[in-house]
Amino acid sequence: MKVAIIGGGASGVFCALQLAKNNNVQVTLYEKNETTLKKLLITGHGRCNVTNFVDSKTFLENVPHNSKFLYTSINKFQPYDMIEYLNSLQMKTVVQENNRVFPISNKAITIKNAFDSNINGKINLCLNSKVEQIVLNNNKFDLFVNNSHQIFDCVVVATGGLSYPTTGSDGDGYKFAKNLNIKIIKPRPSLCALRVKQNIKNLEGSSVFCELFYSKDNKIKCSSKGNLIFTSFGVSGPVAFNLSSKIEEHSVCNDDLIVDFVPEISFDELRNKILNYKQNNSKRYLIHCVNEFVSLKIANYLLDYVKLNKKMQCANLSNENVNQIIQLLKRFKFNIENFDNIERATITRGGVDVAELNPQSFECKKINNLYFIGEVVDVDGFSGGFNLQIAFSSAYACAMDILKKC
Numbered sequence: 001m002k003v004a005i006i007g008g009g010a011s012g013v014f015c016a017l018q019l020a021k022n023n024n025v026q027v028t029l030y031e032k033n034e035t036t037l038k039k040l041l042i043t044g045h046g047r048c049n050v051t052n053f054v055d056s057k058t059f060l061e062n063v064p065h066n067s068k069f070l071y072t073s074i075n076k077f078q079p080y081d082m083i084e085y086l087n088s089l090q091m092k093t094v095v096q097e098n099n100r101v102f103p104i105s106n107k108a109i110t111i112k113n114a115f116d117s118n119i120n121g122k123i124n125l126c127l128n129s130k131v132e133q134i135v136l137n138n139n140k141f142d143l144f145v146n147n148s149h150q151i152f153d154c155v156v157v158a159t160g161g162l163s164y165p166t167t168g169s170d171g172d173g174y175k176f177a178k179n180l181n182i183k184i185i186k187p188r189p190s191l192c193a194l195r196v197k198q199n200i201k202n203l204e205g206s207s208v209f210c211e212l213f214y215s216k217d218n219k220i221k222c223s224s225k226g227n228l229i230f231t232s233f234g235v236s237g238p239v240a241f242n243l244s245s246k247i248e249e250h251s252v253c254n255d256d257l258i259v260d261f262v263p264e265i266s267f268d269e270l271r272n273k274i275l276n277y278k279q280n281n282s283k284r285y286l287i288h289c290v291n292e293f294v295s296l297k298i299a300n301y302l303l304d305y306v307k308l309n310k311k312m313q314c315a316n317l318s319n320e321n322v323n324q325i326i327q328l329l330k331r332f333k334f335n336i337e338n339f340d341n342i343e344r345a346t347i348t349r350g351g352v353d354v355a356e357l358n359p360q361s362f363e364c365k366k367i368n369n370l371y372f373i374g375e376v377v378d379v380d381g382f383s384g385g386f387n388l389q390i391a392f393s394s395a396y397a398c399a400m401d402i403l404k405k406c
């Protein structure tokens with residue numbers, strides 16, 4: 001059987017590694033870049049958080065979007081299987097905070113090198129080869145690459161999403177799918193920062209442990225707790241990334257982000273603390289009181305925002321002022337402009353509609369022997385190694401299905 005894999009990223013290369021074990025399959029892998037696994041090299045800040053060492057049930061709880069579709073593939077090839085596979089390539093791994101798994105070398109390049117050396121000579125690797133078009137012809141696939149074309153029995157599309165296009169993933173898989181009448185869910189950024197409408201230049205660089213809520217039409221839709229970093233245009237850091245991934249909505253402009261700057265203090269406790277402060281520090285300024293709970297930079301921003309006199313003596317705080325401070329600290333509202341640009345998002349939400357694919361194999365229901373795997377499919381997980389594992393597990397399910405046919 002002649003198989004073409006389009007895309008030499010994590011999913012495409014892993015699929016090739018599985019298929020290369022069988023001599024009855026002739027695999028050609030097309031990669032438009034001059035080398036494979038360009039995106040893998042930048043994962044985990046160059047350390048590659050390769051998977052997350054949890055059982056499959058916990059794994060799926062970390063997939064906020066279309067987790068049911070992944071049930072079979074994640075159970076078939078679990079994080080532990082990935083760790084064992086890496087061990088079989090003499091690559092030791094280490095489990096760190098929150099079950100994140102890294103190569104013991106702490107370098108993504110060791111994974112790339114091991115994968116590359118295990119496909120070399122076993123498959124036909126075509127670098128600098130951008131697939132332009134897939135044409136279905138009498139149950140075979142005609143692939144147009146670099147001004148020539150080749151015929152295959154089976155095609156695996158592993159072209160990734162739209163994020164970090166300099167690594168090569170710039171949406172070609174969606175074009176292939178559309179031309180073959182396969183439904184695409186409109187892509188949008190995920191695991192990304194959120195832009196806000198307010199001018200927050202004065203907050204840039206501040207970080208805070210908080211709870212962040214996403215609110216639409218004045219209704220809280222989802223929330224996340226953790227570290228937030230203010231940038232020149234909005235909110236970033238783990239809590240913002242996590243929240244962006246929980247948001248189901250496609251468009252968020254005109255919705256709100258609400259920050260609880262003191263998530264470990266209840267409303268009543270906060271009121272008591274402020275009243276105590278007022279009583280014991282009557283001569284001190286309001287800014288000192290707010291600074292008890294947040295950094296001076298954030299305290300200045302919050303009080304300027306509502307135009308409260310920062311030098312007001314605490315003794316003069318009215319009940320209304322106390323309510324205002326509680327509201328500022330526990331429910332500060334930013335208006336969302338949008339998600340950050342997709343080019344800077346860690347992953348793409350959307351892509352090939354899972355309803356088009358068989359969850360056992362990632363084969364198209366409409367077109368036999370055509371598969372979509374990895375980020376080009378509309379599934380995504382939280383950060384922590386879940387997205388690479390989705391790439392590996394989908395590639396494994398697809399490869400096993402192809403091998404069954406040989």
Ligand SMILES: Cc1cc2nc3c(=O)[nH]c(=O)nc-3n(C[C@H](O)[C@H](O)[C@H](O)COP(=O)(O)OP(=O)(O)OC[C@H]3O[C@@H](n4cnc5c(N)ncnc54)[C@H](O)[C@@H]3O)c2cc1C
Nearest residue numbers: 007009010011032043044049131160168374375385387388
């Ligand atoms: C900065 C960053 C850090 C990340 N860190 C982590 C992490 O630590 N852990 C984790 O689990 N996930 C991480 N991710 C997410 C993870 O990298 C992706 O989920 C994963 O790479 C998806 O694999 P893929 O094979 O589907 O797509 P990709 O890795 O994007 O590979 C797609 C490949 O297809 C090629 N291609 C595209 N179109 C064509 C064409 N027409 N012809 C030929 N080739 C083509 C591209 O050049 C590319 O090499 C990170 C992502 C980013 C951007």
